[in-house]
Amino acid sequence: MRVAVTGATGTIGRALVAELHARGDEVTVLSRDAERAREILGGAIEAAPWGDPKAEPAPAEALAGRDGVVHLLGEPLAQRWSDAAKREIRDSRVLGTANLVRGLAAAEPRPGVLVSQSGEGIYPRGREPADESADPVRGEFLADVVAAWEGEAMKAAELGVRVVTPRTGVVLSPRGGALGTMLPFFKAGVGGPVAGGDQYVPWVHLDDVVGALLFCLDRNDARGAVNVTAPNPATNRELSKALGRVLGRPAVLPVPALALRLVYGEMAQMVITGANVVPRRLTELGYRFRRPELEPALRAATGRGG
Numbered sequence: 001m002r003v004a005v006t007g008a009t010g011t012i013g014r015a016l017v018a019e020l021h022a023r024g025d026e027v028t029v030l031s032r033d034a035e036r037a038r039e040i041l042g043g044a045i046e047a048a049p050w051g052d053p054k055a056e057p058a059p060a061e062a063l064a065g066r067d068g069v070v071h072l073l074g075e076p077l078a079q080r081w082s083d084a085a086k087r088e089i090r091d092s093r094v095l096g097t098a099n100l101v102r103g104l105a106a107a108e109p110r111p112g113v114l115v116s117q118s119g120e121g122i123y124p125r126g127r128e129p130a131d132e133s134a135d136p137v138r139g140e141f142l143a144d145v146v147a148a149w150e151g152e153a154m155k156a157a158e159l160g161v162r163v164v165t166p167r168t169g170v171v172l173s174p175r176g177g178a179l180g181t182m183l184p185f186f187k188a189g190v191g192g193p194v195a196g197g198d199q200y201v202p203w204v205h206l207d208d209v210v211g212a213l214l215f216c217l218d219r220n221d222a223r224g225a226v227n228v229t230a231p232n233p234a235t236n237r238e239l240s241k242a243l244g245r246v247l248g249r250p251a252v253l254p255v256p257a258l259a260l261r262l263v264y265g266e267m268a269q270m271v272i273t274g275a276n277v278v279p280r281r282l283t284e285l286g287y288r289f290r291r292p293e294l295e296p297a298l299r300a301a302t303g304r305g306g
C-alpha cells in the first residue's frame with residue numbers, strides 16, 4: 001500500500017511510520033520541515049514539504065497515487081491554554097484539515113481513504129459510558145474544536161473518499177504524552193490520584209493506536225467516528241494504583257484539582273472530569289486489541305516488561 005502521513009514526526013506518527021515500513025508499505029510524509037522529518041524518520045523516507053498547513057493546501061503531488069492518507073498533525077494539547085495556544089490548537093486542526101482536503105481535491109488519482117485523527121474530547125465528561133452514538137458536547141472549547149476538525153475531514157467524503165475519524169483517548173506511550181507528565185512525580189514517590197480519582201481515564205496503549213489506525217486504513221467497512229480507547233476503561237485512582245505497582249512506588253499522595261488548575265489552567269478540566277469512552281465500533285468490526293489490560297499496558301509503556 002502507498003500511504004501519505006501528516007504529523008509523522010510526532011509520538012503517534014513515528015510509531016505508525018515504523019509499522020507501515022515493517023509491513024512493507026511505501027510511506028510519504030508531509031511535514032512543515034521535510035529535512036527534519038528525514039532526520040527523525042530515517043534518510044530513506046520520502047518527505048514532502050507542507051510549509052504552513054494553516055495557510056496553504058497540502059501538496060497534491062505528495063497525495064496523488066497514494067492509496068490512503070493518515071492525518072495526524074496538530075498543535076500539542078498538553079500545554080497551558082493561553083488565548084494564543086487555543087488559537088493554534090484550533091487552527092492547526094481545523095484549517096490544517098480543510099487544507100488537506102483541498103490538496104486531496106487536486107490529487108489525481110485520488111487516495112481512496114482518509115484516516116483523520118480526532119479525539120475523545122468531543123464526549124460528555126462524567127461516568128456515563130459514551131460510545132460513538134453519544135451526543136457530542138457543544139459550547140466547550142475542546143469539544144467544539146474536535147467537532148469542527150471532524151467536520152472538515154468529512155468533507156473529503158464528497159470527493160468519494162472513505163473517511164474515518166478515530167476518536168483517540170489518552171495515549172500511554174514510552175515517550176511523551178500523559179505518562180511523560182506523570183512519571184517524574186510517581187518515580188519521586190509523590191504521585192497519586194488526581195482530583196478525587198473517581199473520574200474515568202479513557203486510556204489506550206500506543207500499540208493499539210497504531211493497530212487501530214492501520215485497521216481503519218485497511219478495512220473498507222470502517223467509516224465515520226471510531227473510538228480508539230482500551231476495552232477496559234479505568235478510573236484515575238485505578239490508573240494511579242496500577243502505575244504505583246508497576247514502578248514499585250506507592251501512589252498515595254492525592255493531587256488536588258486546584259493544583260492542576262494552577263499548572264494547566266483550563267486544560268486541567270479534561271483530567272479533572274474524565275470520560276468513560278467505550279470502543280464499540282472497533283469491537284463490532286472485530287479489531288483485536290494488542291494491549292487491552294491496564295497493568296500490562298503500563299508495564300510495556302514504562303519499559304518494565306509486558
Ligand SMILES: NC(=O)c1ccc[n+]([C@@H]2O[C@H](COP(=O)([O-])OP(=O)(O)OC[C@H]3O[C@@H](n4cnc5c(N)ncnc54)[C@H](OP(=O)(O)O)[C@@H]3O)[C@@H](O)[C@H]2O)c1
Binds near residue numbers: 006012037075096177
Ligand atoms: N498523544 C495523545 O495522547 C493523543 C490523544 C488523542 C488524540 N491525539 C491527537 O493525535 C494527533 C497526533 O498526536 P501526537 O501525540 O503524535 O502529536 P505530537 O507528538 O504533538 O505531533 C504532532 C505533529 O504535528 C505537527 N505539528 C505540531 N504542531 C503543529 C502546528 N502548530 N501546526 C501544524 N503542525 C503541527 C508536527 O509535525 P511536523 O513538525 O513534522 O510538521 C508534530 O510532529 C494530534 O492531533 C493529537 O491531538 C493525541
